[in-house]
Amino acid sequence: LTDQEVRKLFSRKTVELTDGVPSRENALRKKKAFHHMTTQSKAVLCNVRQGGLLRDLTAYVHDRRGTIRDLRADGRIVSQGIDDHDNMIGPANANVADEQGTTWGQTKYRDIAPTFALVRNWANAGRLLQYNEDETDMVDPAPPTPEDISNGTLRGMNDGVNVYDGGNLRPASFLPFVQPNLFPVMTEGAVYYNLATYSQSADNPSSPQVLRICYYPRVALWNPYNVSLKLHNMCATIFVNGNKDVRVTYSDRTTRTNVPIPFGRGSTKVGAKPSGSDPSPGHYVGWVLFKLQPTTMAPGETLVFSPIRTSEYQLFQIDRNVLSSSVAPDPGLYFWQDMQQTHTKKPVTFIEFPGPGNQSGGDNYMMSLKSAGRQRSFNDSSFNNMQSIVYANTSLQAGGSDELPVQWSTGRGRQPEPRVHDLGSSRARLPGTAIPDTRTRDGFRIRWWDEHRSNVLGSGQLRGQPQHLKSSVIGTWNPRAAYFCRNPWDNVTDLPPHFYGMYTRDLFDQRVSWQNMMPRSIDGRQVGWPFGEPLNAPDDGVVLFDVPREEIGIPSLGFLRHLKLSEFGWHPSYAVGNSIVDPRVGRLHTSPVLQTSREKANNGWNSYLFGHQGGRTSGRGADYWAMLTRQILFNRPDDHFVVYDLSYETNFNLWDNFFVSTGNNARKIAFVESPEENPLPNGRFQLVGTGTNVRSDIVNFHKSASQLWLNGGFNVNSVSVDAWKAVLASAMNAGDYASKDAVPFPRVINPPNGEYLDGNWDDEEATSGFLSIDGSDTSDSDLERLAQEIVREVKERAPFFGLSDFINRRLVDSEHGDAGPIEAAIQRSGINAEFDEHEILRIPNNPRDRLRNVSFDNMSDATRLEQTQKPDSVAWGLPSYLTQGDIVQAIGSGLRPRSDSFLVRAYGESVDAQGNVQARAWCEAVVQRMPEPINSDSSGLNPVAKRSPDEIEFGRRFKLVSFRWLNPEEV
Structure with missing residues (x-):
């Protein structure tokens, strides 16, 4: 092409699309596509949906007050201002609601929506981290505000008969959610145990035998960020069934049943030998607290913390119960408690054997993580006032009834009974060969990509439909959340452990045995894996999220996908820019539809959807289970929609109202003085430069868009395959970052690992590298197929009435209601076939895979999470799995809903x-x-x-x- 011809192209990258094409054919292509190629495309930064110019989030981020007033002209508001406490979804505030004809007090997101303060505070935190810095301190959730405490938000949560039992006096604040945080994900909290015995008098072998429980807690934390996290002092808690009864067999083969082996808080009230202060009531039994030894977690790393030494479990001075990630789990390292009840004969074996009427059930199932900050010492009394980081309640009834215990199978053909180890004396400890029986495991973990056979077969009414266990943790859940609990739109099985939510418990299976769950030792650190057994994990972990840095800040709206917008576990990991339907909500709406008066009570958080069981509600009525679950969220479900399509609502408000100009005020002034010498970080912005107040306008939240062009703005209504290829391939062959003729779509800016290009799903680059797709000029390249499928979607859906209309799915009962156009195009292009078609990774989500209705404990429908609307793969969201958010992050700042040239x-x-x-x-x-x-x-x-x-x-x-x-x- 001549220089004159090149100037007509969308960009010089388009020249590469013509390489090797004969000149005559090239001339015909140019004639056919003349209206698609130009270098004179400048876009006006305008709200096409509602009119007016876009408002500049960069100007807001750099505003020291966090408050910008409305812009008024001729007696009316012509551009709405912004405040830190304005909501990012729904009406921003009461005044906006009034302008829209809505009553603020009746809006359903007003107290629980993400606020714009999250964006500003996140960006400002990034100024403290430079591009070449590779570690940062973890950041705790914000505590409740004085207003929360004074107005009664926390009142009623501290009286001992509610879900928290007074143990969460500093919860993670989300009323409103204004402060971003940065902490590891809790992927596992579990306990194995052994039983041992010794003579009460070492000098008299015939003296009574003391039974000792030796338990082995393990806590796994995952750093999903692209930066090392320096952890400070934390307290991890695990609440399992500590009210166990066992049947022991003695050396003379006689047996004894109803032998209690309580442990943890309150255990001395129900059978454990007193040792120091135990201020907790007996129903806390099974609730154990541990100090996690501070360390620094590498990007993507999962560390397994286990006992650092053998010691008696400290009921009061809990900071002495130390777990470390530098010590491998060892049968000889554990915490122990002795039982009050002694035995005249020596116990030799045992099995769990509940008492009559299943009276030995646990009070609750829960795990949590709390911050001690710089405080090195803490005890049981100070625990209640420590800052909460994560609270995960995995109990069907939120502790509203005793969790049913498990009775181990006995008899011919069954596993042998575990031995009761003979210590000889109270000072002796178990040997390293005393591996705990798999059946002693109790606790919680993130769902695996490939659940073990016992969980599949133990699914009650859903046995025969193993697809219910297949979920994308990243696509369907929010692992960075602070609150996890059951919601009315989960899939719940009728048999324990009920298999709902992001976390699950385990039925007995060798895949969760002590040996199989051993972490890998790498450089003296015990490394695990969030989505399966540790031994199968990639060495470099899973890196999903980036953080802003001083030199980069927030480069585009698409980059906001890395910002956590919710503390609720059922919201998506990536909200901004993605568009997959929330399977709890469905195609037609952005929040669940409640049809009958029974369903509508408490916005769905009621006994009709949560269930109840008369004999297991302690006489507190049918609403007890639902009430306790509402209390986990401080009763906000009473008058709010806490389950809703966060992606849709966020995209709807962001993409048509705001843009990111990039650059601080000083850099913008320099840009005005010499645009070519001092370009903005987003070099596509060009100066309009009209009027007499250019310098003040360009740093103004309301007026910045009047002084900036977007050079090369691309109309998303385009139906030219070549034009879409040119836009998608804008980073192809740019330096030596990616392979030749490969188009990179990096999730994070400087990933720990290299390029994933046509690789295998278990490659290290798949979980901690960056994705590239084949951009070669062939008819079957990834780029060609993707562009063709995008054009197909545009032809079916256009015209788009705003950029959010293009980003979002449509609220219709068709495939257009499942995902936005780019996401749908990706699915059909086959780019993710390595994950979508793999037997282990594929999620069965065709119409024939819809789950049958499950009803038990007075629930009307226990399978409300729509199986057919789950993502195609459990690996959805990995850095190597292309999503709409990846593309929008790369090219979103150049997309416009109409042409201006x-x-x-x-x-x-x-x-x-x-x-x-x-x-x-x-x-x-x-x-x-x-x-x-x-x-x-x-x-x-x-x-x-x-x-x-x-x-x-x-x-x-x-x-x-x-x-x-x-x-x-x-x-």
């Missing part, structure tokens, strides 16, 4: 009296829409408002940019 061609001819053509002429003009209105209001930003229905309203000014005559060969 127009190439106009005209033809004229002269004919004689007989109609014979005497002369022909062709011409071409480029017409540009300007930010400036023809008739502006007093603000200068928008067209003047119509004063009567008959008045003509002119929009923004058009300018003739260029004009030329064409040769016949160019037409």
Whole structure:
């Protein structure tokens, strides 16, 4: 191509799409696609859906007060301001709700929506981290505000009969959610145990035997961030069934049942030998607390913490119960407690054997993580006031009834009974060969990609439908959340452990045996894996999220996908830019539909959806289970929709109202003075430079868009495959970052690992590298297929009434309601086939895979999470799994819902009296829409408002940019 021809292209990258094409064919292609290729495309930063210019989030981020007033002109608001406490979804505040004709007190997101303060505080935190820095301190959730405490938000949570039992006086704040945090994900909290015995008197072998429980806690934490996290002092808690009864067999083969082996808080009230202060009541039994030894977690790393030494479990001075990630789990390292009840004969074996009527069930199932900050010492009394980081309640009834115990199978053909180890003396300890029996394991972990057979077969009414256990943790859940509990739109099985939510418990299976769950020792650290057994884990872990840095800040709206927008476990990991339907909500809506009056009570958080069982509600009525679960969220489900399509709602408000100009105020002023020498971080912004207040306008939240062009703005309504290829391939062959003719879509800016290109699902690059797709100029390349499928989606869905309409799915009962156009195009392109079609990773989500209705414990429907609307793979969201969010992060800042530059061609001819053509002429003009209105209001930003229905309203000014005559060969 000649230099003159190159100047007509969308960008010089487009030249590479013509390599190897014969000149004649190339000429025909140019003629056919002349209206798709130009270097004179400038986009006006305008809200196409509602009118007005976009508002500049960068200006808000750099505002020290976090409050920018409304812009008024001619007696009306022409551009809404912004405040730290404005909501990112729904009406921003009470004034906006009033303008929209909505009563603020009746809006369903008002107290629980993410706020814009999250964006500003997140960006400001990034100023403390430079690009080349590889570690940062963890950041705890914000504590409750004084208003929360004074207005009674926490009142009623501390009286000993509610879900928290007074143990969460500093919960993670989300009322409102204003402060971003940075902490590891709790992937596992579990306990194995052994039983041992010794003579009460070492000098008298015939003296009574003391029974000792030796338990082995393990806590696994995962750092999903692209930066090392320096952990401070934390307290991990595990609440399992500590009210166990066992049957022991003695050396003379006689047996004894109803032998209690309680452990943890309150255990001395129900059978454990007193040792120091135990201020907790007996129903806390099974609740154990541990100090996690501080360490630094590498990006993507999962560390397993286990006992650092053998010692008696400290009921009061809990900071002495230390777990460390530098010590491998060892049968000889454990915490122990002795039982009050002694035995005249020596116990030799045991099995769990509940008492009559299953009276030895646990009170609750829960794990949590709390922060001690710089405080090195803490005890049981100070625990209640420690800052909560994560609270995960995995109990079907939120502790509202005793969890049913398990009775081990006995008899011929069953596993042998575990031995009761003979210590010889109270000072002796178990040997390293005393591996705990698999059946002693109790606790919780994140769902695996491939659940073990026992969980599959133990699914009660859902046995035969193993697909219910297949879920994408990243796509369907929010592992970074602070609150996990059952919600009315989970899938719940009728048999324990009920298999709902992101966390699960285990039925007996060798895949969760002591040996199989051993972490790998790497450089003296005990390394695990969030989505399966540790031995099968990649060495470099799973890196999912980036953090802003001083040099980069927030480069685009698409980058906000890395910001956590919710503390609820059922929201998506990536909200901004993604568009997959929430299977709890369905295609037609953004929150679950409640049809009957019974369903509508407490917005669905009621006994009709949560169930109840008369004999297991302690006489507190049918609503008891639902009430306790509502209390986990401080009763906000009573008058809020806490389950909703966060992605849809966030995209709806962001993409048509805001843009990110990039650069601080000083950099923008330098840009005004010399645009070519001092470009903005987003180099596509060009200076309009009209008016007399350019310097002040460009740093103004309301007016910045009046002074900036977006060079090369791409109209998403385009149906040109070549044009979409050019846009998608904008980073192809840019330096040596990716392979030749490969298009990189990096999830994070500087990933720990290298390129994933046509690899295997278990490659290290798949979990901690960056994705590239084949961009070669072949008819079957990834790029070609993706562009073709996007064009197919555009033809089916266009026109788009705003950029959010393009980003989001449609609220319709068709495939368009499942995902946005780019996500749907990715699914059909086959780019993710390595994950979507793999037997282990594939999620069965066809219509024939819909789950049958399960009803038990007075629940009307226990399978409300729609199986057919889950993502296609459990690996959805890995760095190597292409999503719409990846593409939007890369090219979203250049996408626009309409064209503002127009190439106009005209033809004229002269004919004689007989109609014979005497002369022909062709011409071409480029017409540009300007930010400036023809008739502006007093603000200068928008067209003047119509004063009567008959008045003509002119929009923004058009300018003739260029004009030329064409040769016949160019037409």
